[in-house]
Amino acid sequence: MKLLIFGPTGGSGAQLLTQALEAGHDVTAVARDPDRIPAAGHGRLTLIGGDVLEPRTWQAAVGGHEAVLSCLGSRDRKHPTTVYSQGTTNIVDAMSQAGVRRLVCLSSAGLEIPPGTPLPQRLVTRFLIQRLYRHGYTDMAAMERAVAASDVDWTIIRPPMLTDGPLTGRYRAAVGRHLANPRRISRADLAHYMLSHIEDRGTWQKTVEVSS
Numbered sequence: 001m002k003l004l005i006f007g008p009t010g011g012s013g014a015q016l017l018t019q020a021l022e023a024g025h026d027v028t029a030v031a032r033d034p035d036r037i038p039a040a041g042h043g044r045l046t047l048i049g050g051d052v053l054e055p056r057t058w059q060a061a062v063g064g065h066e067a068v069l070s071c072l073g074s075r076d077r078k079h080p081t082t083v084y085s086q087g088t089t090n091i092v093d094a095m096s097q098a099g100v101r102r103l104v105c106l107s108s109a110g111l112e113i114p115p116g117t118p119l120p121q122r123l124v125t126r127f128l129i130q131r132l133y134r135h136g137y138t139d140m141a142a143m144e145r146a147v148a149a150s151d152v153d154w155t156i157i158r159p160p161m162l163t164d165g166p167l168t169g170r171y172r173a174a175v176g177r178h179l180a181n182p183r184r185i186s187r188a189d190l191a192h193y194m195l196s197h198i199e200d201r202g203t204w205q206k207t208v209e210v211s212s
C-alpha cells in the first residue's frame with residue numbers, strides 16, 4: 001500500500017515506519033526534521049520536511065496515498081498543545097481535499113476510567129495520571145471529537161502506557177468497547193496493530209483499546 005506517516009521520529013512512529021517498510025509498503029513520512037527519520041535512504045521511503053500545524057508544508061503530498069497513519073504526540077506536559085486536535089484536523093482536511101479516506105491515529109486509554117476499574121487504579125488515574133497529562137488529554141479529547149465528526153474512515157487507537165519492549169504480536173484489542181485491565185503495550189506492538197488493521201473495516205469509525 002501507499003502509506004503516509006506522521007510522527008516517524010517518535011517512538012511509535014519509528015516502529016511503524018520500520019515495520020511498514022519491512023512489510024513492503026511504499027511510505028511517505030512527514031517530520032519537522034527529516035534528517036532524524038530512521039531508514040532514510042530506503043528506496044520505498046519518501047521524506048517530507050513539515051510541521052503538522054503548518055499544512056502548507058505537506059498537504060500537497062497527501063493525494064495518492066491509500067491510508068494516513070498518525071503517531072503524533074506532544075512531549076511537553078507543562079503547556080497546552082494543539083498538536084492532536086489542530087494537527088489531526090489539518091490532516092483530515094487535507095485528506096478530504098485529496099480524496100484519501102483511511103486514517104488511523106493515536107489517543108490514550110488514560111482519557112477515560114472504565115466502569116469496574118478497581119478503586120486504587122481509579123484513584124491513580126484520576127488524581128495522578130490525568131493531572132500529569134491534563135494538557136495532552138484535553139487536546140486528545142478534542143482530537144477524538146473532531147475525528148469522529150469527520151467523514152474519513154477513521155480508527156482511533158487508545159493505548160495504555162507505552163514501552164520500548166519488543167515486537168511480540170501478542171496483545172489484546174477491544175473494538176468499540178473497553179478492554180479489561182489495560183496496563184501497557186510496546187510501541188512495536190502498537191505499530192503492529194496499526195499496520196495490520198488498515199484494511200479491517202470492522203475497526204472503521206471505531207475507537208480501539210489495545211494492551212499486552
Ligand SMILES: NC(=O)c1ccc[n+]([C@@H]2O[C@H](COP(=O)([O-])OP(=O)(O)OC[C@H]3O[C@@H](n4cnc5c(N)ncnc54)[C@H](OP(=O)(O)O)[C@@H]3O)[C@@H](O)[C@H]2O)c1
Nearest residue numbers: 007008009010011012032051052072073106108160161162
Ligand atoms: N507515552 C505513553 O506512555 C503513552 C500512553 C498512551 C498514549 N500515548 C500517545 O501515543 C502516541 C505515541 O507516543 P510516542 O511516545 O511513541 O510518541 P513520541 O515519541 O512523543 O513522538 C511524537 C511524534 O510527534 C511528532 N510531532 C510533534 N509535534 C509535531 C508537529 N507540530 N509537526 C510534526 N510532527 C510533530 C514528533 O516529532 P519531533 O521528533 O519533531 O518532536 C514525534 O515524531 C502519542 O500520541 C502519545 O501521546 C503515549
